[in-house]
Amino acid sequence: MRFTTAGSVDDGKSTLIGRLLYESKAIFEDQLEAVRKASERSGDGEMNLALLTDGLKSEREQGITIDVAYRYFSTPNRKFIIADTPGHIQYTRNMVTGASTANAALILVDARKGVQEQTRRHAFIASLLQIPHLVVCINKMDLVDYAEEAYHRIRHEFELFAAKLDVRDVHFIPVSALKGDNIVDRSENMPWYQGSTLLYYLENVHIGSDENLIDPRFPVQYVIRPLTDTHHDYRGYAGRVASGTFRKGDEVLLLPSGFTTRISRIDTYDGELEEAVPPMSVTLLLEDDFDLGRGDMIVRENNKPEITQDVEVMVCWFSDRPLQPNGKYILKHTGSEVRCIVKEIRYKLDINTLSRNQNDLHIGMNDIARVLLRTTRPLFTDSYRQNRTTGSLILIDEATNETAGAGMII
Amino acid sequence: MTRLLESESIFVLREVAAQFGNPALLFSGGKDSILVSWLARKAFYPARIPFTFIHIDTGHNFPETMEFRDWWMKELGVKLVVGSVQEAIDKGLVAEEKGYNASRNLIQTAVLLDTIEKHRFDAAIGGARRDEEKARAKERFFSHRDEFGQWDPRNQRPELWNLFNGHKRQGEHFRVFPISNWTELDVWEYLAAEQVPLPSLYFAHQRAVFERDGMLLADCDYIPRRPHEVPALETVRFRTIGDMTCTGAVRSSASTASEIIREVATLRVTERGTRSDDKRSETAMEDRKKQGYF
Numbered sequence: 001m002r003f004t005t006a007g008s009v010d011d012g013k014s015t016l017i018g019r020l021l022y023e024s025k026a027i028f029e030d031q032l033e034a035v036r037k038a039s040e041r042s043g044d045g046e047m048n049l050a051l052l053t054d055g056l057k058s059e060r061e062q063g064i065t066i067d068v069a070y071r072y073f074s075t076p077n078r079k080f081i082i083a084d085t086p087g088h089i090q091y092t093r094n095m096v097t098g099a100s101t102a103n104a105a106l107i108l109v110d111a112r113k114g115v116q117e118q119t120r121r122h123a124f125i126a127s128l129l130q131i132p133h134l135v136v137c138i139n140k141m142d143l144v145d146y147a148e149e150a151y152h153r154i155r156h157e158f159e160l161f162a163a164k165l166d167v168r169d170v171h172f173i174p175v176s177a178l179k180g181d182n183i184v185d186r187s188e189n190m191p192w193y194q195g196s197t198l199l200y201y202l203e204n205v206h207i208g209s210d211e212n213l214i215d216p217r218f219p220v221q222y223v224i225r226p227l228t229d230t231h232h233d234y235r236g237y238a239g240r241v242a243s244g245t246f247r248k249g250d251e252v253l254l255l256p257s258g259f260t261t262r263i264s265r266i267d268t269y270d271g272e273l274e275e276a277v278p279p280m281s282v283t284l285l286l287e288d289d290f291d292l293g294r295g296d297m298i299v300r301e302n303n304k305p306e307i308t309q310d311v312e313v314m315v316c317w318f319s320d321r322p323l324q325p326n327g328k329y330i331l332k333h334t335g336s337e338v339r340c341i342v343k344e345i346r347y348k349l350d351i352n353t354l355s356r357n358q359n360d361l362h363i364g365m366n367d368i369a370r371v372l373l374r375t376t377r378p379l380f381t382d383s384y385r386q387n388r389t390t391g392s393l394i395l396i397d398e399a400t401n402e403t404a405g406a407g408m409i410i
Numbered sequence: 411m412t413r414l415l416e417s418e419s420i421f422v423l424r425e426v427a428a429q430f431g432n433p434a435l436l437f438s439g440g441k442d443s444i445l446v447s448w449l450a451r452k453a454f455y456p457a458r459i460p461f462t463f464i465h466i467d468t469g470h471n472f473p474e475t476m477e478f479r480d481w482w483m484k485e486l487g488v489k490l491v492v493g494s495v496q497e498a499i500d501k502g503l504v505a506e507e508k509g510y511n512a513s514r515n516l517i518q519t520a521v522l523l524d525t526i527e528k529h530r531f532d533a534a535i536g537g538a539r540r541d542e543e544k545a546r547a548k549e550r551f552f553s554h555r556d557e558f559g560q561w562d563p564r565n566q567r568p569e570l571w572n573l574f575n576g577h578k579r580q581g582e583h584f585r586v587f588p589i590s591n592w593t594e595l596d597v598w599e600y601l602a603a604e605q606v607p608l609p610s611l612y613f614a615h616q617r618a619v620f621e622r623d624g625m626l627l628a629d630c631d632y633i634p635r636r637p638h639e640v641p642a643l644e645t646v647r648f649r650t651i652g653d654m655t656c657t658g659a660v661r662s663s664a665s666t667a668s669e670i671i672r673e674v675a676t677l678r679v680t681e682r683g684t685r686s687d688d689k690r691s692e693t694a695m696e697d698r699k700k701q702g703y704f
Contacts, residue, residue: 067566069547070540072593081591093568100570222424226457234456240421240572269452281420281453294428318568332573335428394573401577403567 016177092366099129127165216244218298219334236283242389295336313407323363330396384408429576439475442537469496493525545696559702602667625658
């Protein structure tokens with residue numbers, strides 16, 4: 001289970017993560033000792049748990065988190081990967097990065113301050129990146145005397161904003177990360193709250209259905225041709241099932257050629273499989289001898305992706321070189337890499353008000369915009385809403401090789 | 411969980427083969443690089459692993475590591491390139507540290523970069539994991555290195571979904587970390603379930619060791635002992651395997667992979683806690699990584 005957290009240092013995010021790690025015994029003594037020493041040096045007096053999550057020298061010097069850090073902990077029921085992302089406005093790109101692979105997003109709200117610009121920004125990114133589950137932790141309940149009204153006021157405030165977003169599952173939990181209320185153990189201070197603790201929720205939220213099991217999509221990643229005496233004619237299409245189910249004997253359609261054939265085998269090192277589901281890495285062998293390559297896709301005749309050179313995307317911009325109207329970029333989508341031109345910038349989105357700005361079309365770092373792209377070759381796409389793999393792409397600056405933007409296909 | 415991790419790592423390894431012209435796999439003889447090579451065999455089956463293997467030989471390796479290396483390379487049928495630190499010292503390319511705590515850990519970076527350049531490798535796959543160390547927690551799967559082989563943590567490429575950007579200029583290269591998301595426990599659970607062969611050092615054995623700075627070091631020719639450092643025979647094993655000069659042993663009676671799993675699950679110190687190369691300063695790993703270490 002992967003989840004992301006975002007927020008600034010003072011909303012208690014580090015304390016919350018620190019507590020989860022500590023209570024699940026994922027912090028080791030030498031790590032604690034290092035934090036203790038560093039806290040003493042900086043004269044914080046108390047042990048500063050934020051130091052546990054701030055890894056780099058330059059970060060500790062500036063007291064901020066620059067980059068996404070990954071943390072790991074597990075309970076007897078589940079393993080967790082936390083993408084811990086910094087909350088500064090200028091680091092939206094990190095939030096997007098952490099969100100792209102997450103099953104759930106943890107949003108922290110300070111019970112004294114209520115829904116802030118930061119909260120809205122994070123909730124919006126979670127919805128844009130289609131994170132299936134949102135958990136709003138109303139934190140620092142100890143500082144508002146564990147008042148039920150505070151919880152309900154913030155919950156209502158958040159729901160008003162979330163109504164404008166595309167989120168499927170929102171959950172609210174009143175907590176105090178510092179005191180440990182409703183993190184691992186139920187709080188005795190909030191008898192009015194009947195819901196689950198944070199850890200219980202994380203351990204039990206159903207993530208099996210987060211994968212798309214409907215639309216069969218197999219992007220060919222690599223062609224395996226041993227060319228040895230024992231496997232002279234072996235031609236296997238290696239890749240990861242993006243969505244749907246593939247079974248031995250299934251009739252499949254090959255893109256872009258349009259030929260149909262059957263799956264003769266699903267191969268792995270550990271033996272043949274009868275069926276493959278996401279996100280398994282397997283090798284498909286076909287009955288007929290067609291010449292597929294990286295970037296091609298294996299699908300079903302009655303369930304095809306869109307085959308198009310005109311791609312409409314919401315793009316999140318990462319580069320300090322602004323998005324160029326009519327600019328040319330390298331576009332990466334599944335296993336294919338093509339060139340594209342920016343045909344039109346439709347509007348820039350104001351992340352705080354969610355309003356569309358059609359007058360200011362300067363798209364700089366951390367801006368989000370709706371853009372029409374034209375590619376040199378057709379792509380096989382689905383909407384990002386339906387398919388996080390065939391609906392996502394990145395844009396690469398040809399001059400610097402930097403990843404300049406991330407696109408979600410509409 | 412380990413099935414998901416396996417599938418992710420295989421995806422990354424295939425991505426390297428697809429995106430790079432001359433990729434190499436950094437093999438240290440430790441469990442993490444053994445795991446990566448095991449996954450590489452799975453990723454390209456029934457074809458041969460399409461990577462050249464690199465071993466940076468400091469000359470201070472445990473003999474068990476070297477034995478295992480040669481046997482395993484034959485088993486996998488891959489080509490091995492050895493970058494020799496001793497040779498670099500003899501040629502005067504690098505200078506060796508002196509004193510009781512002398513280690514070749516720092517100078518092996520220069521030899522690694524030299525080997526990558528000499529053979530024109532455009533990607534070097536490593537077995538580093540994010541849970542090992544705080545600087546490694548910020549690593550990408552595809553980690554860009556400039557023409558000097560340096561890592562710039564402040565300017566890393568954002569990595570979204572599973573779209574890896576391997577574009578680079580001439581002379582630059584990538585480090586790729588397919589097992590980024592594995593924890594020490596994941597590694598052991600998988601190695602045990604798959605019955606992956608490992609060097610005997612990982613399992614409990616009798617060895618002459620002596621204590622220094624809270625670490626148990628193997629008594630060997632490469633480490634000068636102070637007068638009060640008296641070696642004694644103990645039952646130990648190694649949690650990580652690096653040079654004899656910087657790798658500490660732990661007292662343990664775990665002699666099978668499943669006993670190690672039980673031990674790892676209850677250990678309260680990170681595995682890098684047995685490495686003096688990380689103890690030199692609080693940012694030892696970050697500093698070395700910036701210079702081109704893995």
